[in-house]
Amino acid sequence: MAEGQAASHADDQWTCGKGLAAHARIPVRVAEFLKCLAANLEAHVPTIDTSDDNGKAERAAYVQLSREYDAIASQLARTAKQMHDYRDLPAARHHEKELADPRLLDAFERFVRLETELAEALADSAENDRQLLRKSRPTDVQM
Secondary structure, eight states: OOHHHHHHHHHHSOOHHHHHHHHTHHHHHHHHHHHHHHHHHHHHGGGSOOSSHHHHHHHHHHHHHHHHHHHHHHHHHHHHHHHHHGGGOOOOOOOHHHHTOHHHHHHHHHHHHHHHHHHHHHHHHHHHHHHHHHHHSOOOOOO
């Protein structure tokens, strides 16, 4: 086999580093989503009438949540970048006995189940928000 072919085959070999990088796209999107959520909360703040205690409490809640989601999003984005940057992590040997531990499969099954539930929750939330957005847009006046 030619030298270039060997390198190409090595590039195609799945490694834990490539797995980390492949899974980084989800936290990247979640970070973007949370950053957008924080911005939406912040954009709502000026609309709140703070002339009574209810308004003051709502404003305080929105300001606090906006700051916290922004901080979480920033940290998550940094961690996702680290995951992606591990793409070229050299392959390490693994202990076969530990890889056969049923707890490893159980943990991965839980991950896949929650991944599916997250996708379903996001789809439901997006549909509700699309309906709210349609109701919130002013209707065009026909001339």
